Amino acid sequence: MRWIWIDRILELEKGKRCVAIKNVSLAEEVLHDHFPATATRPAMPVLPNTLIIEGMAQTAGIMVGHAYDFSEKVILAKVGRAAFTDAAWPGYTIRYSATMDRIDATGASTTGVVERINPADASIVPLAHIDLMFSHIDKNRAGLEFPEHNFVFTDQFMNLIRQSGF
Amino acid sequence: MAMSNEEAFKKVQVELSAALGVDEEEVTPEATLVGDLGAESIDFLDIVFRLEKAFSIKVNQGELFPESVLNNPQFVQGDKVTDGGMAELRKVLPYIDLDAFDKNRNKNEFPNFIKVSDLVAFVQSKTA
Numbered sequence: 001m002r003w004i005w006i007d008r009i010l011e012l013e014k015g016k017r018c019v020a021i022k023n024v025s026l027a028e029e030v031l032h033d034h035f036p037a038t039a040t041r042p043a044m045p046v047l048p049n050t051l052i053i054e055g056m057a058q059t060a061g062i063m064v065g066h067a068y069d070f071s072e073k074v075i076l077a078k079v080g081r082a083a084f085t086d087a088a089w090p091g092y093t094i095r096y097s098a099t100m101d102r103i104d105a106t107g108a109s110t111t112g113v114v115e116r117i118n119p120a121d122a123s124i125v126p127l128a129h130i131d132l133m134f135s136h137i138d139k140n141r142a143g144l145e146f147p148e149h150n151f152v153f154t155d156q157f158m159n160l161i162r163q164s165g166f
Numbered sequence: 167m168a169m170s171n172e173e174a175f176k177k178v179q180v181e182l183s184a185a186l187g188v189d190e191e192e193v194t195p196e197a198t199l200v201g202d203l204g205a206e207s208i209d210f211l212d213i214v215f216r217l218e219k220a221f222s223i224k225v226n227q228g229e230l231f232p233e234s235v236l237n238n239p240q241f242v243q244g245d246k247v248t249d250g251g252m253a254e255l256r257k258v259l260p261y262i263d264l265d266a267f268d269k270n271r272n273k274n275e276f277p278n279f280i281k282v283s284d285l286v287a288f289v290q291s292k293t294a
Binding site for chain 2: 107135
C-alpha cells in the first residue's frame, strides 16, 4: 500500500513538464492531527508541508519516469529547496507544476511551483517552490543492486496516469 | 578564452554553497567535499548538474568520479588501488590532486579526497 498524494494529472509533456492537482479534504485524517485544537486556540487543519513535498515528488517523479517510458526506478534523492509562503487549507485545490531541469542516465533534477486554487472564485495564490533531485537507482554510483521489478511505478501510479487520460 | 582561477573559484563556491547548504565562506579551495563540507553521494550528482549549468559544460560519467577505474579488478586489489590503478587515475583525472590519495589508496575513500580546488581545476580544464 502506498499513499498517493495527487488526485489527477492535468498535463504531461514528455521529459519537460507535468502538472497535477490535489483536492485537500477534511475527510483526510491527517488534517485532524495537523494541527489539533489546544487550550488556547481552535483546530487549524492544513495539509502538512511534508506531504506537499511528497505531492511534488510524485508529480515530478512521474515526469522523470515518463521521460524514459517508466523503465527506470526513480527515487527521490534530495530536496534541494522547499520554500513555503502559504498553507493548504481544506476545500481548496493544490496545483503542482513540475519542470525538468536536467535528466540523464544517472538521474534528474526538477524545479516546481505549488499554487493554491480557491474553487469559490478560481483565484490562485502561490504556495511553495520545491526543487528536487531524483536518482535512477539501478545506475547508482555505489553499484548497489535492487529488485528487478519496478517497485516505484506500481499499478496504483500507472492507474492514476491512465485515469488522467495519459 | 580560459576562465581565471579566481573567476572559476567564485562560481564553484556559489554552486557548492547552494548544493550542500553551507556558507560560501566555508567553501575554501582546500576544503574537502565530503569531510569538510559534508557532501553525501547524491550530492555529487547535484554538484555535477549545477556545474554543467553554471559553466555551460557537459560532464560525462566517470570524468569526475572514476568508477570505471575504481571498480575495475585490473586496477584494484581488494579495496586497494594498485600502482597501475594510480597511473590510470592520474591519466583520466589530470586535474585532480591525487598525492594525498596515493598514500591511502582505499578505493572506497576516494571521494573523501576531492577538494574544492580540484573542482575548480576541473571546470577550468573543461572551459579552456
